[in-house]
Amino acid sequence: MDWNADLYENKHDFVAEYGRDLLSNVPENPGQAILDLGCGTGTLTHALLEKSTSVVGLDASPEMIGKARQLYPGMDFRVLDACLMPWNNWFDVIFSNAAFHWIPDHGALLKAVSRALKPQGKLICEFGAHRNILRIREAFRPSLERMNLPYKTRFYFPTVEEYRSMLEQAGLRPEVVMDFDRPTPLKDGPYGLRNWARQFFWADLKCLHEKRRVRIFEEMEKALRDELWDGTQWVADYRRIRVIASKQAEGPHRGKGARTCRIR
Numbered sequence: 001m002d003w004n005a006d007l008y009e010n011k012h013d014f015v016a017e018y019g020r021d022l023l024s025n026v027p028e029n030p031g032q033a034i035l036d037l038g039c040g041t042g043t044l045t046h047a048l049l050e051k052s053t054s055v056v057g058l059d060a061s062p063e064m065i066g067k068a069r070q071l072y073p074g075m076d077f078r079v080l081d082a083c084l085m086p087w088n089n090w091f092d093v094i095f096s097n098a099a100f101h102w103i104p105d106h107g108a109l110l111k112a113v114s115r116a117l118k119p120q121g122k123l124i125c126e127f128g129a130h131r132n133i134l135r136i137r138e139a140f141r142p143s144l145e146r147m148n149l150p151y152k153t154r155f156y157f158p159t160v161e162e163y164r165s166m167l168e169q170a171g172l173r174p175e176v177v178m179d180f181d182r183p184t185p186l187k188d189g190p191y192g193l194r195n196w197a198r199q200f201f202w203a204d205l206k207c208l209h210e211k212r213r214v215r216i217f218e219e220m221e222k223a224l225r226d227e228l229w230d231g232t233q234w235v236a237d238y239r240r241i242r243v244i245a246s247k248q249a250e251g252p253h254r255g256k257g258a259r260t261c262r263i264r
Contacts (some may be wrong), residue, residue, distance in 0.1 A: 019097030023083040032092035036101020042068030083108040101128035110170035117247040129179040129241035130159045139223040143216040169259040172245040182238040
């Protein structure tokens with residue numbers, strides 16, 4: 001995925017703002033080691049300093065890490081594939097907001113997370129749930145296909161049941177697994193949807209001339225106006241899954257008593 005870090009920081013800062021609620025689940029302990037996995041431009045990595053003095057930000061995007069280092073000099077930011085994390089029994093908390101859905105192999109991801117956590121360490125994360133941005137994706141696909149371009153599903157949006165099972169297989173005991181709707185206003189009034197698509201569908205759009213991109217944006221806006229335009233702004237049909245899980249002292253274990261919830 002190619003990221004425009006400046007566009008992300010200026011137009012899609014709602015991603016980090018919504019993540020601040022997730023921060024309340026991270027305990028305060030100056031001595032704990034925290035990893036912000038998929039840290040983006042570092043907004044929440046910096047906020048995690050309120051929880052601990054030892055915080056590392058990790059992202060696979062050099063553009064995002066470059067922006068994070070510019071915004072928060074002196075912090076520990078690293079460019080790395082999450083599935084290839086080198087740490088063993090190192091972190092007390094692995095935190096992640098709006099990043100996991102970009103990673104296709106969650107079996108490998110959760111094994112790496114489990115390996116990097118200390119025994120009883122916590123995974124605290126939130127990302128796209130089943131049916132996330134469904135209407136936006138349904139509007140984008142035919143516009144792309146009319147230009148004889150294949151549409152590829154680039155996201156992983158699991159159900160609660162599916163993800164709970166994956167956590168257990170990786171040796172992580174689910175404590176909270178819940179999904180919920182989060183209608184999300186997009187910045188810049190009538191231009192909000194196309195700004196969003198330009199950022200998050202860029203892998204599909206980058207091969208097109210700008211005139212063809214604009215045509216796709218206009219078709220999407222026409223298809224979605226009755227559902228996602230509220231008269232002053234576009235409201236994306238976001239759905240989220242929130243997970244809190246702890247690493248077991250021994251191997252994979254099907255924990256009892258996990259709370260599985262849906263919020264509508």
